[in-house]
Amino acid sequence: MIDFMFHMPTKLIFGSGKLKELANPENVPGKKAFIVISSGGSMIRHSYLTFVQNMLNHNDVESVVYNKIQENPVLDHVTEGAKLAKQHGCDFVIGLGGGSSIDSAKSIALMANNDGNYWDYMQAGTGGKKTPKNPALPIVAIPTTAGTGTEADPWTVITNSETNEKIGWGNDSTYPTLSIIDPWFTLTVPPKVTAFTGMDAFFHSVETYLSMQRQPTSDLLSQQAVQLINTFLPEIVKEGQNIEARTMVSWASTAAGVCQSLSSCMSLHSMEHALSAYYPQIPHGAGLILLSRAYFKHLTPHMPERMTDLAYFMDVDVDALPEEKRPFAFVDALDKLIKNIGMGELSLADYGVEKEDCAKMAKNAMETMGVLFTCTPVEMSEEEVTAVFADSF
Structure with a gap:
């Protein structure tokens, strides 16, 4: 405990009603967002996705939605999401939902700005142990559960279903640029x-x-x-x-x-x-x-x-x-x-x-x-x- 480093580059905005801060132009790191949500539909049912898109509209920010993320996120969806983000010219990524959506958003943000397969950069197991050439696209984390803490760290945990490997990874660029933690959005969690x-x-x-x-x-x-x-x-x-x-x-x-x-x-x-x-x-x-x-x-x-x-x-x-x-x-x-x-x-x-x-x-x-x-x-x-x-x- 005598030797340590303190590095925390994420801007955290915390408090009930604070998601409205997404309408502040100072908090928007781009002009076209790739929004990552789960496949369960709760972000749509509770109108959370609509709320986020309305906040982005204040700054004329367009958005593309990817809604396939599973409870334990998988490599295939990172690959597909990154491909879509590139195709649509998105310049930042929003993870909206639980830890799986935000972790997937981090990994997609990395691969939307790098070549190859995400598993090339895993440092353990069957990973390729390579170093990404480019940083991830800017990431905005909006948690709707209280648990993973991924809004305040660089880590993203993804499963390679073919090899049964679930591995965490992260670098300085996978810290969210901005995280908005609004407890009101956890009220609907069962x-x-x-x-x-x-x-x-x-x-x-x-x-x-x-x-x-x-x-x-x-x-x-x-x-x-x-x-x-x-x-x-x-x-x-x-x-x-x-x-x-x-x-x-x-x-x-x-x-x-x-x-x-x-x-x-x-x-x-x-x-x-x-x-x-x-x-x-x-x-x-x-x-x-x-x-x-x-x-x-x-x-x-x-x-x-x-x-x-x-x-x-x-x-x-x-x-x-x-x-x-x-x-x-x-x-x-x-x-x-x-x-x-x-x-x-x-x-x-x-x-x-x-x-x-x-x-x-x-x-x-x-x-x-x-x-x-x-x-x-x-x-x-x-x-x-x-x-x-x-x-x-």
Whole structure:
């Protein structure tokens, strides 16, 4: 924590009603937008797409809409989207929706300004390990969920369906130029999605607090995010129209995203990427929940002080516990939080995961996202990773 870099080039505009700032000409980085949304139709049903286009119209900005993004975004759609953005002469890209849409927007923005295949630039697995010649087109991120924090970091996670590889990547140019976080646009998110996305932000915060890449600013933000999510996520799962609580969780998500820029997630995310690469029907937040208890039980004995801190941030009276039990209080608090958001009965079997795939997923996690294992303060063997997968059933 003595040596670190603070680099955060994204302009963040946060607050209820702030999406109107998109009409400000100072906030528009081009004249023709390529708008990336999901295939689910929620951006159209709730008129969010229309709202964004109306704001752009104030500055005579044209737009082209791409609406094929899946819950776990795939390489084919990045390739197709980039081709369309080039064909239509778009000069910036807007990611509107959840993390999948914004991640896809980042990758499309990169490939709309570079040749070849996006996988040429992956630095792990079967990736080509090349360096892009050109920066991405300017990116505007407009999250309508509170969870991924991708509006505040350069990372974009895409799955190569042919090779079952789900890999994160990013460079300075894939930081959004502008991110507008308007909690009003999270009011329509259903309870289950609210829970899954909120827990994604929670684990970003926890992992960056424990990470070997942690630093003073990420420590402070992750502490706050853990506290806010533990307090307010159960509230908004039960009462989604609570704008004050929604605002708190939206900020926690963005703060956790900043943490991912300044610090790094750990191998829990590597393992979930492997899980949902083989089982793409699993939402990312659900996968993290399913693996988390076994994962943190494995880590707790190796980092007792930090695990005790996390329990404290979750309002556990750790001083009242015997000293030897304090580090394990976090896993108990985590279990309580998972139950409080209605996910206590969630199981890998719900998604058809086969236990015999544990070794295959462990190998995948270490080969495709091995870099996050180097950020984990505990060295984990392939056998240990396999055991964590198995213990998650």
